[in-house]
Amino acid sequence: MLPVLIDSDGQGAAGLLLLSGGGTTIEGDDRDSLAILANQAAIALQNARLHERAVRLASVDGLTELLNHRAFQTRLGEEVARVQRSGHSLALLMIDVDDFGQVNNRFGHQVGDAALAAIANAFRRSIRSGDIAARYGGDEFAAILPDTDIDEAAAIAERMCATISSLPVIEHGVTVRVRASIGVAALPAHADSRESLIRAADRAAYAAKRAGKGRVARPEDGESVPDYDATAIAAELQHANLATVAALAAAVDAKDPYTQGHSQRVSAYAGILARCMHFSEDMVARTELAGLLHDVGKIGVPDAILVKPASLTAQEYTTIMHHSLIGERVLSSVPFLQDVLPAVRHHHERWDGAGYPDQLSGDSIPIEAAILAVADTLDAITSTRIYRPAIPWDEARERILEGKGTQFHPGVVAAFELAFTGGALHTAATLSASTSTAGYLDWIGLDTASERKLSHMALTRMEGGRALHLDTAPAVRAPVIAGWPG
Numbered sequence: 001m002l003p004v005l006i007d008s009d010g011q012g013a014a015g016l017l018l019l020s021g022g023g024t025t026i027e028g029d030d031r032d033s034l035a036i037l038a039n040q041a042a043i044a045l046q047n048a049r050l051h052e053r054a055v056r057l058a059s060v061d062g063l064t065e066l067l068n069h070r071a072f073q074t075r076l077g078e079e080v081a082r083v084q085r086s087g088h089s090l091a092l093l094m095i096d097v098d099d100f101g102q103v104n105n106r107f108g109h110q111v112g113d114a115a116l117a118a119i120a121n122a123f124r125r126s127i128r129s130g131d132i133a134a135r136y137g138g139d140e141f142a143a144i145l146p147d148t149d150i151d152e153a154a155a156i157a158e159r160m161c162a163t164i165s166s167l168p169v170i171e172h173g174v175t176v177r178v179r180a181s182i183g184v185a186a187l188p189a190h191a192d193s194r195e196s197l198i199r200a201a202d203r204a205a206y207a208a209k210r211a212g213k214g215r216v217a218r219p220e221d222g223e224s225v226p227d228y229d230a231t232a233i234a235a236e237l238q239h240a241n242l243a244t245v246a247a248l249a250a251a252v253d254a255k256d257p258y259t260q261g262h263s264q265r266v267s268a269y270a271g272i273l274a275r276c277m278h279f280s281e282d283m284v285a286r287t288e289l290a291g292l293l294h295d296v297g298k299i300g301v302p303d304a305i306l307v308k309p310a311s312l313t314a315q316e317y318t319t320i321m322h323h324s325l326i327g328e329r330v331l332s333s334v335p336f337l338q339d340v341l342p343a344v345r346h347h348h349e350r351w352d353g354a355g356y357p358d359q360l361s362g363d364s365i366p367i368e369a370a371i372l373a374v375a376d377t378l379d380a381i382t383s384t385r386i387y388r389p390a391i392p393w394d395e396a397r398e399r400i401l402e403g404k405g406t407q408f409h410p411g412v413v414a415a416f417e418l419a420f421t422g423g424a425l426h427t428a429a430t431l432s433a434s435t436s437t438a439g440y441l442d443w444i445g446l447d448t449a450s451e452r453k454l455s456h457m458a459l460t461r462m463e464g465g466r467a468l469h470l471d472t473a474p475a476v477r478a479p480v481i482a483g484w485p486g
Contacts, residue, residue, distance in 0.1 A: 092197050103115055184201065207219070342368070
């Protein structure tokens with residue numbers, strides 16, 4: 001028996017080689033053979049270590065050292081399957097840091113990252129050893145609580161909420177305090193599958209935000225948003241004012257917790273791009289309005305399709321594609337919205353003609369629709385969805401630039417590049433996140449005295465029971481492309 005030192009990466013490992021059938025003296029060819037064996041063992045050990053490290057890195061978020069989005073989905077699926085076999089309970093917490101965009105915008109991303117890391121540490125301290133913590137994406141976290149009923153989960157969430165609220169984050173001499181809205185849901189009380197459990201917890205987190213943020217809520221605390229009949233809505237809108245239509249757009253966003261504020265952000269981005277292209281203020285306002293209303297047709301799409309975490313079937317995708325036509329039909333009954341109908345109908349057309357609903361190509365696509373195509377894509381890929389996390393802004397920029405001349409109008413992409421580099425789009429994202437729907441109408445200059453007479457029902461629907469207004473909001477100054485025909 002002969003000891004051999006294997007040192008493949010500076011972390012020496014000792015092994016034993018059992019020798020038989022010969023003398024005890026080792027020299028010459030025998031020594032060379034042993035060296036080859038030792039080297040092969042070192043390579044195998046190094047590969048095993050590298051594989052173990054790669055597996056760990058593939059499942060762990062680099063900033064917080066919690067499970068990442070993909071690993072969370074896998075673990076939750078495993079826990080749901082176990083519960084379905086055993087009949088035990090399972091709870092899920094969805095934690096959304098409140099107004100986190102303002103932290104990044106005011107103090108910078110380095111302070112924001114420090115805040116997320118501190119929240120993750122507080123998160124770990126608030127849960128039990130058998131619970132599973134994850135960074136769901138961006139400023140969202142999740143916790144899987146095995147063998148836990150809804151009341152136990154709510155108690156853990158309340159403790160976590162208090163811990164986060166009292167947590168001072170100090171970075172580069174800056175002290176930041178944050179809060180979080182936490183949604184709590186349990187299986188089988190609120191769901192019967194992984195996907196429905198995530199939706200229930202998300203709905204609860206949204207209810208916590210609507211109730212004032214920095215608190216805990218359950219799915220039953222949130223008001224469900226029913227499906228609507230497009231023809232009936234069109235009839236009701238014949239005498240509507242702009243704010244009523246905006247309330248409808250907000251209700252569409254509320255059908256899916258992942259799209260809260262989507263229409264506002266698309267509107268803001270579209271206005272910036274239109275200004276970059278030297279559009280008149282009237283045309284900018286029309287483009288912003290089209291952005292606010294571009295997805296109103298989804299009011300006629302079943303919730304089960306809008307929030308489905310898996311791939312859509314061909315029939316489901318066809319249903320989704322109809323939303324632009326439904327939106328046009330719904331808004332066509334409103335006299336003052338006739339100018340935005342082409343943008344609403346065609347915002348999913350592609351420059352190469354492979355879009356829908358009419359496969360328009362090139363300059364036959366209305367320019368407002370071409371702008372919405374870029375603005376819509378930007379918000380979609382930089383926002384978390386049930387089936388994937390948000391992607392970083394720099395990666396989003398590259399994707400849009402790659403689509404120039406195929407998916408997107410080349411002139412609009414040029415405007416996008418200018419606005420992105422100047423920071424106007426980032427600023428708009430932050431402002432939209434902190435602005436109510438009613439206040440946003442003021443901001444983009446579409447509100448009139450008559451439109452302020454919004455019914456209490458519509459306002460409470462838009463703002464979750466709280467009639468919020470933002471009387472003033474800073475304008476986003478966008479650069480312009482020299483020589484672009486206005």
